[in-house]
Amino acid sequence: MFARSRQGSLRRVLVVLLIIASLILYVAGKVSIVRLGYRIEALEHEKKELERANRSLRIEASSLSSPARIEEIATRHMGMVRPPKENVVMVRRKAAPGE
Amino acid sequence: MALGYSLVAMRLVYLQVFERAALSTRAERQQERLVKLEPKRGTIYDRMGRELAVSLDVDSVYGVPSMIGNPREVARRLSLILQENPRVLERKLEGDRHFVWLSRKVEPDRARRVKELDSKQIGLQAEPRRFYPKKTLAGPVLGFTGVDNEGLEGIERAYDKYLHGAYGWVLAEKDAVGRTVFPGGPGLGYQLPKAGHDIILTIDEVIQHIAEKELDGMLGSARARGGFCIVMDPKTGEVLALAVRTSGPSRPPFNPNEPQHYRPEEWRNRCVTDVFEPGSIFKPFLAAAALEEKVAHPLERFDCSAGSIQVADRVIKDAHENGVLTFTDVIAHSSNVGTIKIAQRVGKERFSRYIAAFGFGRKTGVDIPGEIPGLVRDPRLWSGVSLAEIAIGQGIGVTPIQVAAAYCALANGGTLMKPYVVSEIVDGEGHEGRKFGPQVVGRAISPETCAKVAMMLQRVVESGTGDKAKPAGYTAAGKTGTAQKIDQRTHAYSKKNYVSSFVGFVPAVSPRLVILVMVDSPEGVIYGGSVAAPVFKAVAEQSLAYLQAAPDDVGGRMLLVTR
Numbered sequence: 257m258f259a260r261s262r263q264g265s266l267r268r269v270l271v272v273l274l275i276i277a278s279l280i281l282y283v284a285g286k287v288s289i290v291r292l293g294y295r296i297e298a299l300e301h302e303k304k305e306l307e308r309a310n311r312s313l314r315i316e317a318s319s320l321s322s323p324a325r326i327e328e329i330a331t332r333h334m335g336m337v338r339p340p341k342e343n344v345v346m347v348r349r350k351a352a353p354g355e
Numbered sequence: 356m357a358l359g360y361s362l363v364a365m366r367l368v369y370l371q372v373f374e375r376a377a378l379s380t381r382a383e384r385q386q387e388r389l390v391k392l393e394p395k396r397g398t399i400y401d402r403m404g405r406e407l408a409v410s411l412d413v414d415s416v417y418g419v420p421s422m423i424g425n426p427r428e429v430a431r432r433l434s435l436i437l438q439e440n441p442r443v444l445e446r447k448l449e450g451d452r453h454f455v456w457l458s459r460k461v462e463p464d465r466a467r468r469v470k471e472l473d474s475k476q477i478g479l480q481a482e483p484r485r486f487y488p489k490k491t492l493a494g495p496v497l498g499f500t501g502v503d504n505e506g507l508e509g510i511e512r513a514y515d516k517y518l519h520g521a522y523g524w525v526l527a528e529k530d531a532v533g534r535t536v537f538p539g540g541p542g543l544g545y546q547l548p549k550a551g552h553d554i555i556l557t558i559d560e561v562i563q564h565i566a567e568k569e570l571d572g573m574l575g576s577a578r579a580r581g582g583f584c585i586v587m588d589p590k591t592g593e594v595l596a597l598a599v600r601t602s603g604p605s606r607p608p609f610n611p612n613e614p615q616h617y618r619p620e621e622w623r624n625r626c627v628t629d630v631f632e633p634g635s636i637f638k639p640f641l642a643a644a645a646l647e648e649k650v651a652h653p654l655e656r657f658d659c660s661a662g663s664i665q666v667a668d669r670v671i672k673d674a675h676e677n678g679v680l681t682f683t684d685v686i687a688h689s690s691n692v693g694t695i696k697i698a699q700r701v702g703k704e705r706f707s708r709y710i711a712a713f714g715f716g717r718k719t720g721v722d723i724p725g726e727i728p729g730l731v732r733d734p735r736l737w738s739g740v741s742l743a744e745i746a747i748g749q750g751i752g753v754t755p756i757q758v759a760a761a762y763c764a765l766a767n768g769g770t771l772m773k774p775y776v777v778s779e780i781v782d783g784e785g786h787e788g789r790k791f792g793p794q795v796v797g798r799a800i801s802p803e804t805c806a807k808v809a810m811m812l813q814r815v816v817e818s819g820t821g822d823k824a825k826p827a828g829y830t831a832a833g834k835t836g837t838a839q840k841i842d843q844r845t846h847a848y849s850k851k852n853y854v855s856s857f858v859g860f861v862p863a864v865s866p867r868l869v870i871l872v873m874v875d876s877p878e879g880v881i882y883g884g885s886v887a888a889p890v891f892k893a894v895a896e897q898s899l900a901y902l903q904a905a906p907d908d909v910g911g912r913m914l915l916v917t918r
Contacts, residue, residue, distance in 0.1 A: 265356050272363045279367070308412045308481070318406045319488035323564035338897070 393483055394520030396504050397551035399497060399511075401560040402595075402778065407489055408497055408511065408611075410504070412481040414466035415459040421451045422476045429476065436468045437461060459502065460484045485511075487611045493563050494609035495599045495624045496556075496723070496776065507614075508622055510776065513724045514554055517780050523548030552788065555779040557593035562586055562898045566596040567608070569893040570872070575604040577877035577886055583626050583755045584894060585871040589763035589860060591793035592772030594721070595868070595898075599624055627719075627726040630752035631873070634838025635689045635883070636858050637748030639765060639808055641698050642686055644709035647804040650700040653683045653811065659692040667739030671695060671747070674837070686811045687819030689835060691747045698746035706742060707734040710751075712799040713761040714771050720796075721756055721774040729753045748838060758858055759871040761799075765809065766832075766860035766869050768802040770795055813863040824857050824888035826895040828906035832866075833859015833891065835883035840876065852876045857887035861895045862907045870894050 319325075330336040399408035416437065423429055426448035427441075434441035437458045447455045459482065461469075466479055485500045498509020506515035523546045566584040574582055580603050586596035600608060602621045609622045645651045659677040663670050677690045685693030698706060710716065716731030730752030732741065744750035756774055764771045773794040781788040800808075812832035815821040820835040836856035839848040856873045860866035872887040872894070880886060899906075 269356065269359050272359060276363055276366055304412075304481070311409070311411050315406070315409050315411060315486050315488050318409070319490070321405075322489040322492060323561050324489075324492065324568070327564070327568075 392523035392546075392548040393504075394522060394548040395550040396483060396485065396500070396520065397518040397553040397781075399518070400553065400555045401558050401563075402556060402593075403559065404555070405489075405560050407487065407493060407556070407558075407560070409486050409488065410483040411486055413460045413463065413484045414469075414479040415482045416457045416461060416466070416469050417478050417480055418448050418455050418457050419453055419476050419478070420448050420455055421453055423448050429474075432472070433457065433469070433477065436465055436472075438465075485611075489560065490612060491608040491610045492560065492567065493558055493597070494611050495622050496558065496597050497611055498622070499611035499614045509624065509724070510554065510556070510722075513722055514777065514780070517552040518554060520551030521549040553781040554777055555781065557588075557595060557776055557778045558597065559595045561901050562894075563596040563598065565897045565901070566598040566894055567600075569890045569897075570598050570600060570874075571604065571608070572893075573874060573877075573886060573890045574600055577874060577879065578604065579874045579878070579886075580876040581625075582874040583871065584873075584890065585626060585755060585759040585869075586894065586898060587759050587763055587774060587869045589766035589772070589866050589869045592760065592763060592774045593778065593793070594774050594776050597624075597626055597776070599626055601625055624723055624725065626755045627721060627723045628754075630727065630729050630754055631854055632751065632838050632841065633748040633753050633758060634836040634854065634856065635748055636758060636834045636836035636856050637751070637753075638686060638689065638694050638746070639812060639834050640709060640713050640761065641694060641701065641706065641746045642682070642811060643713075643765065643800050643804055643808050644701050644706050645682075645697045646807050647709070647800045648701055648705055651682050651697050653807055654681050656681055657685055657690075657693040657696050659685065659690045661692060664692045664695050664743075666695060666743040669740045669743075671743060683811045683814050684819075686834070687814040689815075689820050694746050695743040698742055703734050703737050703742045706746070707731075707737075709799070710745070712771070712797060713764060714796060714799075715751070715753055715757055715761065719754075719756055719760050719774050721760075722777050723756075726756070727754065729757055748836065755871060755873055759869055762833075762858050762860060762871065763869045764799045765805060765812070766866040767805075769798055769800040769805040771797050771799050809860075809863060812859060816859065816863075820882070820884040821857060821859070821888050823884055824859060824891040824895075826861060826892050826899065828908055829861050829895065829899055829904075830863035830908045831859055831861045831891075831895060832863040833857055833870075833888075835888060837881055837883045853881040855881055855883040855886035857883050857891045859891060861899060862904070864907065867902065867904050868895065868898060870898075 396410040398406055398410070401407055416433075418429070420426070426445050430441045430445035430448055433439070433444050439458055444457060447457060457477070469477060470479060483504060485504065487494070487497060496509055498511035499507055500511050501507050504519070506512035506518065511518065566586055570582050570584045573579070581601040584596065584598040585594065587594050601623065606621065609617050614622065646653070656679050658679050659673060660679060662676060663672040671691050673691050675688065677688055677692070680688065680690055680693050682693070682697065685697065710731060716729055718726045718728045732750070741750055760771065760774045773796050775791055775794070777791055779788060779790050809832050812834055813830060815834055816825045816831045821833055824833055825831055834857070836854070836858075838854045838856070840852040840854055841847070842849040842852070854873055854875055855877055856871070858869070858871045860869045870891050872890045874886045877886045
């Protein structure tokens with residue numbers, strides 16, 4: 257009778273340990289989910305910020321390359337002029353045989 | 356064994372207590388919030404893919420009045436950063452609401468300073484804002500958006516339902532420290548916003564710039580009230596440039612980045628919303644009718660030496676003295692007398708048919724909001740003098756876009772094409788979008804007649820009233836116009852306000868471009884040949900060079916080298 261009760265109580269301890277272990281795992285899992293959620297949110301936030309910076313730069317590039325500005329810089333600051341038509345030479349290349 | 360049980364029990368109880376604390380805190384501070392997710396508005400590109408209108412996220416400042424115990428102090432500090440009235444801010448921060456906008460879409464460094472406050476009661480929320488990186492370029496065509504990103508004018512309004520996209524939403528929870536936690540991710544109380552579609556225009560940024568720049572130049576030197584320059588591809592009906600100036604050279608052109616600084620008439624696209632009496636630029640359509648109906652031959656001679664002609668109860672005069680002119684020269688020298696004599700051979704029935712065939716009296720259907728059909732009187736209501744008047748472009752109301760489209764028909768062999776500004780709507784998510792292509796409206800005249808009219812119009816530029824329109828290196832065809840405006844008060848023709856125009860196509864054979872120039876009320880010199888024709892020449896030269904169109908009028912000075 258002593259032997260049997262020891263076996264029985266061993267089993268019960270194991271079961272309880274198992275329950276405790278699974279509870280711990282369950283809580284750890286939940287904590288992990290929440291922590292990952294925060295990490296995801298932080299990364300999403302960073303991604304959005306980078307995307308925003310990218311688009312802001314693209315708009316700036318777009319604005320800087322507007323034809324009005326280019327013409328202003330070319331004529332006013334670099335002294336370039338539009339070629340008078342008389343100086344324009346049209347050169348047309350005849351296709352070489354075999355091309 | 357008892358120890359084991361008690362350990363377990365303690366552990367269980369501990370866990371239970373721990374969880375309860377966390378849960379109850381969550382329950383207290385939990386604010387389930389339906390967060391509206393703003394869709395990204397589509398971008399508007401020119402035909403070469405350069406951005407003309409873009410949305411960017413900027414920060415808006417909000418407050419949580421329910422958490423603010425001292426609204427006056429907070430308002431004072433914020434007013435220094437945001438440059439807003441502290442009393443207005445204070446009023447917004449009073450009360451018990453959970454959310455109130457304090458200042459929307461603020462400058463980035465003001466947003467940064469608000470962030471540095473690191474306050475739980477004041478926060479930043481990103482909101483999209485519309486930017487027009489090319490500033491004033493094509494302002495009236497693009498239109499602008501309001502504070503909630505709804506299109507209010509121009510393309511922004513006409514295509515708002517494509518550009519806008521669809522709102523999304525998410526059910527968000529707030530955790531113990533007030534951070535937003537999305538419990539489930541997409542599918543679980545979460546709908547992603549649908550981005551708006553991008554739009555590609557037929558407009559070419561460079562040609563638009565050329566048109567605006569040359570028009571502005573002439574408006575400045577002529578001290579005119581306004582003007583238009585339209586550039587189209589005659590084969591397809593695509594609008595490559597549409598420059599509208601309506602406020603005189605002293606006012607800056609419309610900049611959609613700051614619509615609040617402008618009056619509505621400065622952003623209205625008068626190319627489609629306003630009618631004008633075209634004047635002599637309407638004569639080629641009479642010529643086309645006469646040639647198609649074979650009632651006159653291009654070399655037939657007409658006596659215009661009288662200098663005036665009596666029609667019913669009106670005497671119509673020529674602007675210059677003329678002798679006996681061929682039909683071609685009647686057009687080249689813009690003789691009213693000759694034109695009316697030819698018109699009388701065509702007759703009102705036939706003429707009004709051709710007027711309709713060239714699209715006058717109807718909307719062109721161009722995709723710009725606010726188009727009107729113009730004013731063309733039913734031929735049954737024409738008076739005895741109407742035929743003569745309309746032949747020389749008076750007594751009829753047309754819009755600039757109608758004139759440009761009609762000249763496209765003259766340029767492309769007689770087919771009336773529908774003008775259009777949007778060539779493609781691109782789906783935001785990579786699906787198939789919508790493409791818009793050339794649309795034939797109808798046939799106005801036969802190709803043979805067209806060729807004859809083109810030759811006449813080429814004569815205008817070579818040796819007629821339009822010689823200042825000739826671009827160096829290219830042939831050109833077109834017509835000058837100097838139309839008296841109608842005085843709004845007296846309803847009679849104004850003695851001093853004119854609309855000076857030149858409309859034509861380059862090159863004269865196989866035209867690549869139709870260019871319309873109209874200048875409203877120039878001071879001093881008023882003839883179309885002197886005011887509008889030089890703008891045509893400049894726009895033609897620069898646009899054709901940009902398009903790398905081969906010069907077809909080589910002349911003496913230019914070398915055409917082939918190897």
